[in-house]
Amino acid sequence: MVAEAESPARVTRSLSLPVPRLIRNIVAVAEREVRSYFTSPVAWVVTAMFIAMWGYLFAAIVTGSREANLRPLLSNFSVTFLFLTPLLTMRLIAEEARTGTLELMLTQPLRDVELVLGKFFGSIVFLLFMLAMTFYFPILLERFGNPDEGPMVGGYIGVLLQGMAFLAIGLMASALSANQIIAAAITFVSLLMLWLADALSRVLTGPASQVAQYISITKRFEDMPRGIIDTKDVIFFLTVILACLFITTQIIGARRWR
């Protein structure tokens, strides 16, 4: 409990919950970002596109294969989010740089890392919301078929991890420019490269090929919809996330040191 009592003329401030300031700040920023997403037309359009695409894919796959299997659908996550992520993340920091609210945020008693994490978690909440819109797929499969639970859960976990990695990359790109289009372009190209790494690994030889295989997200994602969560893959995604968040924090902090 931290109480900072000032002179009688000032109002006493205190943190009523023993929650560290770090968490409170991150939650406050995340909350604001989520609110901003839900009042943003772009976010709703992206959600609508996503639901439409996957709805169609789901219907086509299930009626085509007659199998209660989510794997073909979830494998398409990379492709769809290749295009959707830039649209979701482009304004995270670029917009604040453009409108000047970044100047306001950087002059608050707020750590850069709290700002970055808050925005990241805000975007994840919106991703969860979008994914939640697809939960009726497994429900339908359960109702009308006999799907394996393991692969479905694994698949969604994989999708979530991949989504988080994509968002982290998008957040980092958004910090690089005050121009949303540039941020979106950087995000798209980066994700495209990671996605193509699998194909590239077949063309390249030797260590280059191995590196390409290592960073290929399609390869990393392969096992999860099968129900296999390999720690190597999880660590890969977590590393990407942490690296991007770290770099983003440095980029923002660099304003202060230049």
Added chain:
Amino acid sequence: MITVDHLTKHYGRIAAVDDISFEVPKGEILGFLGPNGAGKTTTMRILAGYMPPTSGQATVAGYDVFKQSLEARRHIGYLPETVPLYTEMTPRAYLDFFGKIRGLDARTRRLRIDDVADKCKIGDVMNRLIGKLSKGYRQRVGLAQALLAEPDVLILDEPTIGLDPRQIVETRQVIRNLRGEHTVILSTHILPEVSMTCERVIIINRGKVAAIDTPENLQRRMRGSDMVDVDVRGPAEAVRAALQAIPEVIAIRERANGPDASIFSVDCAVGTDVRERIASTIVQRGWGLRELRAASVSLEEVFVQLVTAEPATSVAT
């Protein structure tokens, strides 16, 4: 409360802020005056912790703004020139967010929000989207944000720009009421505002301090001579000659004021009061003495004089 010590900021080769030093004691309201591009906003941004100085130091509430940035920021409320706002939020949500960032608990936030809403006269629009508010209201929401956590130091970059006259008066009153409790630095182009709200003024030109003093002292210092304006009906040449004959008179400027009258601005040595001599001279010669007054240098003239002169060494007191 605020110390600035040989602060310099270079953008490439250009020195936006060039060796500025000053101190602001607790409770004072200091005005930053200067033409566009003088370095006011840059200095404020450095103090607020938004950018680092190229060299030199600054402290706020005892904390170095660069090395102890987070601590310093806890004591600062800042309103940037652009008044940045989250336009998709309502003022209430906006202030609530900043209240959380400042570490205020729910009850304190409510109290503070109501208090600043009242002070800044935005009570009517608390639940309207900021994007839909007029410039005047937006400005005041920005000011409310700066005041919200009752910071020790307020840095206000052009707080009355864009407001209509009535709002300007209200805002100035709000700022004046801060004296003593808070330390305020505000920048402005509006010279009368400086005399009205600030205890001291620092005139910045081309990144350097041109002068720092109370408005009254500045006006007094600039007056190299005492000046008297006299409106006389009579033959201009003769009147001029008669006035020139008075020993203390240094120079006379004249401008016409109607077909047969002129206004003479008489410079005389500082400390001498030649008004009565002028009056008796004119009346004795039978000319019409229409008006006689001591003229003072306006702050405008001080400003223009200091700012158009070559940037010399600072005239600090």
